[in-house]
Amino acid sequence: MEFSKIISVTGKPGLFQVISQSKNAIIVESLADQKRMAINSTQNVSLLENIAIYTYEEDIPLLNVFKAIFEKTGGKEAISHKESGKKLASFFAEVLPNYDDERVYTSNIKKVIQWFNILVDAKMDFSAIQEAKEENTEEV
Template sequence: MEFSKIISVSGKPGLFQVVSQSKNAIIVESLVDQKRLAVNSTQNVSLLENIAIYTYEEDVPLLEVFKAISEKTEGAKAISHKESGKKLASFFAEVLPNYDDERVYTSNIKKVIQWFNLLIETGFDFSKIESVSEESEK
């Protein structure tokens, strides 16, 4: 599973992997139940690799945030996204200490943690991605 092919579809729970493209739609497969569906061009779709988190210096790509969470949890699931807002903000501050708390809302933190836990459940290994990106830089 490639991180660059994982998307979020507004109005649909969970994450999806892009399988194919047709003329008027994208064929995606749910990471939760492996069911395939067609997402037409009128639906809002976000590639996870294009999402970034606001910090006081510069925006941090979501993949870097996921790697930081993975290092903190040692590759295990993070806290539940259903925890209180204070617990979520505290956890997120440990992972990304300089995030902009005025522009990153609790709902954003919930979504990031929910997505991270979903990816861990499907067997996504962020430590392997780190070594691949380092090799491509050499």
């Protein structure tokens, strides 16, 4: 599973892996139940690798946030995204201490933690992603 092929679709719960593309649709597979479906070109789709979290210095790519959570949890699931807003904010502050709490809302934190837990359930190996990125960097 490649992180660069993981997407979120507006109006659909969970995360999806892009399998194929056609002229008018994207064929995706749900990470939760492995069911495939077509997402037409009028639906809003976000690649997770294009999402970043606001901090006071710079925007941090979502992958880096996931890696920090992965290290903190030891590769296990994080706390539930259904916890109280204070618990979620406290956990997120431990992972990303300089996040901009005025622009990163509790709903954003819930979504990040929910996505992380989905990816851990789907056996995403965040340490392997880092190695692949480093290999690509060396070749350039």
